[in-house]
Amino acid sequence: MNNKNWTRRQALLGLGGLAGAVAFSSCGINTNRAPKSLTEAALAVDQVVKPETLEKPNLKIGYVPVNDCAPFAIAWEKGFFHKYGLNVTLSREASWANSRDGVIFGRLDASPVVSGAVTNARIGAEGARHAPLCAAMTIHRHGNAMTMNQGLWDGGIRPWKEYKGDLDAFGRDFKDYFAKAPSDKRVWAVVLSSAIYEYFTRYVVAAAGLNPTEEFRIIITPPPQMVSNMRIGAMQAYMVAEPWNTRAISGNEGIGFTFAQGREIWRGHPDRVLAVTESFIEENPKTYRSLVKALIEACQYCSKPENREEVAKIISTRPFTGAKPQYTRPGIVGDYNYGGFDEQKRVVNSPETTIFYNLPEGVSAVPHDHSTFLWQSQSLWLMTQATRWQQIREFPKNAEKIARQGWKTDLYREIAAEMGIKCPSQDYKVEPAEAFIDNKAFDPSDPINYLNSFEIRANAPQSFFMS
Numbered sequence: 001m002n003n004k005n006w007t008r009r010q011a012l013l014g015l016g017g018l019a020g021a022v023a024f025s026s027c028g029i030n031t032n033r034a035p036k037s038l039t040e041a042a043l044a045v046d047q048v049v050k051p052e053t054l055e056k057p058n059l060k061i062g063y064v065p066v067n068d069c070a071p072f073a074i075a076w077e078k079g080f081f082h083k084y085g086l087n088v089t090l091s092r093e094a095s096w097a098n099s100r101d102g103v104i105f106g107r108l109d110a111s112p113v114v115s116g117a118v119t120n121a122r123i124g125a126e127g128a129r130h131a132p133l134c135a136a137m138t139i140h141r142h143g144n145a146m147t148m149n150q151g152l153w154d155g156g157i158r159p160w161k162e163y164k165g166d167l168d169a170f171g172r173d174f175k176d177y178f179a180k181a182p183s184d185k186r187v188w189a190v191v192l193s194s195a196i197y198e199y200f201t202r203y204v205v206a207a208a209g210l211n212p213t214e215e216f217r218i219i220i221t222p223p224p225q226m227v228s229n230m231r232i233g234a235m236q237a238y239m240v241a242e243p244w245n246t247r248a249i250s251g252n253e254g255i256g257f258t259f260a261q262g263r264e265i266w267r268g269h270p271d272r273v274l275a276v277t278e279s280f281i282e283e284n285p286k287t288y289r290s291l292v293k294a295l296i297e298a299c300q301y302c303s304k305p306e307n308r309e310e311v312a313k314i315i316s317t318r319p320f321t322g323a324k325p326q327y328t329r330p331g332i333v334g335d336y337n338y339g340g341f342d343e344q345k346r347v348v349n350s351p352e353t354t355i356f357y358n359l360p361e362g363v364s365a366v367p368h369d370h371s372t373f374l375w376q377s378q379s380l381w382l383m384t385q386a387t388r389w390q391q392i393r394e395f396p397k398n399a400e401k402i403a404r405q406g407w408k409t410d411l412y413r414e415i416a417a418e419m420g421i422k423c424p425s426q427d428y429k430v431e432p433a434e435a436f437i438d439n440k441a442f443d444p445s446d447p448i449n450y451l452n453s454f455e456i457r458a459n460a461p462q463s464f465f466m467s
Contacts, residue, residue, distance in 0.1 A: 038082060045079030051087060055284040059291065060089040062099045062111030065321045066223050066241035067143055067331045067354060068272045072112070073315050075298035083297075084290035092319065095222035096192040103275050104131040110291060112139045113275040116195035116382045118406045123383065125194040126391030134281060135273035136408040136415070137292055137372045140299065141363075143271050143331055143354035144197065144262040145245040146204065148237045149230055150341055151185060152177055153257055159338045159346060160260035160437070167438060171208040178215050181236075186216035189230075189238035191223055197239040199385040200265045206456040207438040213389070213458045224322075231255050241271065242331030242354070243323045249339025252327060257339035260437070263352050267435040268363045270378055273407075281411070292415045296357075299372050303357035308333045366429055368422040374412060377428035377444035379403040384442075384451045390458040395448060403427075 051057035063069040072090060075081050081088040091108060093099040100117045102108035113133070121131040148157060155177035163170045178186070190197040198218060205212040212218075221229055226244045229235055231253070239262075248256035262269060274295060281288050302311050312332040316325045330336045334353040338346035351360045355371045380403055387395045396402055404427075413423045433441040442450055 038079070039077060042077060042079030042082055045083045047085055048083055049085035049286075049290050051085040054085050054287045054290060056109070056287045057085055058087045058089070059109040059287070060091055060107070061291075062091045062093045062102050062108045063320075064093050064096055064099050064112070064223060067243055067315060067321065067328060068112055068139060068241050069320050070302050070311050070315050070332065071139055071295050071298040071356065073320050074301050074311060075294050077314055078298070078301060080294040080297045080301075084294045086287070086290055086294060090319075096195075097220070100133075100192070100275065101129075103133065103277060104129060106277075109280060110274060110276045112272040114192045114195040114197065115270045115273055115378075116199065116386075117192065118273060118275055119379045119382045119402065120194045120386060120391070122402050122406050123386065123392055123396055125386040126389075132278040132405075133275050134278050134406055134408055135275050135374060136281075136288075136412040137274050137295065138270045138374055139272035139274055139295070139356075139372075140302075141268060141270055141355040141359075141371050142261065142263040142352055144239065144241045146200070146237065146239045146259045146262070146265075147226075147230070147245045147248050147256045148259045149235075149256045151181075151236055152259075153341050155180070157259065159258060159340070160264050161338070161348070167207060171210075174205070174208040175210060178210060184233075185236055187219060187235040188216050189219050189221040189226060189235040189240075191221065191240055193218070193220060194386060194391050196269065196271070196382065197262075199382070199389075200262060201237075201239050202389055203385070204260070204265060204437060206454065209456075211456050211458075227253055227255065243321055243327040246327045246330050246337065247323065249337055250341055250343075251337065251339065257341065258336075261336065261353065265437045266431070267352070268359075268431070270374070273374065278405075281408070289415050289418070292412070293419060296372055296416070296419065296421070299356040302332075303355070303371070305351070364429075366424045366426075369424050370421075372412075373416075373423055374407045374409050375424075375427065375429055376400075376403040376407050376409055377431075377442075379407045380428075380444045380447050381431065381442050384447050387451055388454060388457050395451060399447065 063072045099111045100113045118133040121133045156173045202212040227247045312329040316328040428444045431442040433439045
């Protein structure tokens with residue numbers, strides 16, 4: 001079959017066949033890969049909410065085997081789900097499309113989704129299935145990266161930090177590569193279309209002065225398949241969450257290097273949000289509050305420096321990422337190696353590598369801001385990118401209403417207040433120029449002028465391809 005005839009819908013349907021890879025159940029993970037019951041330590045945690053007081057104490061919750069699963073693993077292992085009266089069945093999802101669609105079709109009660117999936121389900125971006133998805137909290141910020149293969153390295157491209165902010169210099173190297181690359185060496189993989197990783201990919205290429213709709217194809221690939229597909233030449237670059245960037249770098253698999261962490265493209269960006277349907281919140285308000293509280297506590301646990309080594313070990317086990325600790329650890333602890341093919345050491349230690357709760361200095365200057373708090377203005381940014389690449393015909397006239405319906409910031413404030421957590425009083429904030437790789441600030445009060453300020457934009461809907 002000619003790959004050029006594959007639409008996004010066919011791509012997602014094809015990926016759906018992977019959904020049955022593994023299934024987990026009942027506050028234990030019900031496969032031969034994992035324990036089948038809660039640990040004694042988890043069961044020993046005192047319950048502050050009794051299951052019989054909840055509308056639906058038995059929940060099935062998804063996760064994908066990347067470092068993002070840390071709060072779910074911790075909530076299960078440390079008894080936070082149990083503490084809030086929840087009997088949780090964890091379901092290991094084969095891809096981010098499965099994670100999202102599991103919530104839409106009711107197979108899952110809740111699941112993390114790629115930032116943008118909630119917004120775009122409501123606006124129908126690029127043919128996405130319309131669905132009233134909601135999120136009241138971010139699972140984490142950052143924790144992802146853009147990996148390039150040795151061919152791009154040999155073509156003269158280096159990690160972004162070595163350009164020291166010189167976008168013109170990077171643009172020259174990048175254009176030189178594409179001037180010589182044949183069509184089969186122009187393939188980029190992302191984990192889901194119409195979501196933040198795809199937008200980051202297009203954003204970087206456009207910032208370098210090339211039109212991504214003309215220079216390469218984008219394919220959809222589940223995270224655990226990124227490394228093996230790059231090894232066989234199915235793509236030359238990809239964007240994914242850890243540990244699947246670290247797996248590729250020289251010294252591990254030796255097939256790629258990190259061009260940039262996502263935090264270098266947009267500092268402070270939301271990576272994953274906890275998705276549910278609007279009806280789930282309406283029908284199970286007490287249950288939902290318990291779920292959010294359990295995951296906030298799990299995110300707080302993951303955020304503490306003294307816990308991060310333990311968190312990395314837990315999620316390295318087979319039920320979760322199944323990756324060796326040396327691959328999982330850098331993204332959690334922060335000792336991040338960019339790799340390269342010249343045997344130079346490129347390790348950067350930063351608490352910003354993955355942010356679960358506490359925001360390092362410089363990420364946000366807003367009082368009481370923290371990672372799990374959702375900014376509705378960031379949902380507007382996602383809509384500008386969907387419009388920029390013509391996944392929707394025009395920026396929604398009711399964009400603020402869509403952001404408010406999808407990202408339930410007020411509900412989060414109520415839940416956080418019950419836990420004694422203070423939150424920002426506003427729903428919108430300006431993203432400063434220095435937060436973005438191209439030094440272009442985003443003012444949510446004027447998204448149309450922001451959108452029109454980009455010289456490189458698409459003028460037709462895009463097709464997506466299977467790897």
